[in-house]
Amino acid sequence: MEPIASHENWRNCFSEVAPGLLLFARQWVQSAADAEDIVQDAFIKFWRRNHDIHNRGLLYAAVRSLSLDFIRRDARRARREATAMAEAEHAVEPHFELQDDTQSALAAAVESLPRDQREVLVLKIWNDLTFSEIAGALGISQNTAASRYRYALNNLKKTFQPQ
């Protein structure tokens, strides 16, 4: 018989972190389906090894590592996707559930950020990671993580004009 407690456990846990994880994966992989595959692999590895879910940095590090592997493994496909994304102006699979034009403008501003700033912002805002956890997940120092976050907010403030 299925152990219901553990079943509920992973579902609850995954429900909580999945949207942020997917958003993080999509910093490298444009396709939502590929991002889901990566998140699935990372989460299963994480869960099977009985990692403490509070040590979230490892989970994000796994997503990042699998995403980079995916890009390396399928470079041709990634180039094709990048071209398609450039042509489609990010309109095919939105990263956010947008409710109004202000949010659309803000999402566009976020997506126009440099990748190193954007990944810190994604981890901080939509995944609630501390700078220490971000540093662990990205393999950078805590100060670097904090300064990238500050640069990201600065850039957003310059480009994003609330309507």
Added chain:
Amino acid sequence: MNDFRELENELRKLRPARPSPALFERIGEALKESRAATAADSSLERQGFGKARHNWWSLGFGLAAAAVLILFAVVTIERRQEHRQTTAQNSPASETQRAPAGKGSSMSRSRFVPAGGTNVVFNARDEGLHFAGGSERPVRQVRYNTQQTWRWRNPETGASLRVSYPSEEIVLIPVSGQ
């Protein structure tokens, strides 16, 4: 960071796209499979541990048996060498004296006497003149390829032993100028 508080609040209002329901199903299936695989792995590991222990015993017995065999072989070789030394020391006497019957007859039975030899030259090649070893006089070098055969015979038993091997011989013939 207070300058950015309003911006951070705006950002937090953005909700990331939700995963598809199929992703939950896939993860559920994968975790179920991985649990089954883990259970099978741990059972295999337990079996493997037992097997490994069994293998260690086999290896231990094997090594012990090999050590006994090596020890036995060493002792045998040493005894044979001692026996040969005794035979070598006794051989002059056995050549000059008639071997007594009984215990010593086995020694005379194993005695072989040279019965002849042949040296068949099957190729000879003149390799021209050379100044061998910095000598001022030239020498003609001739190379012979031969097959040498030596025979021994045991006069008491009539058994014969033949050893045959190829050999190469280089002959230097001094050349005298007229």
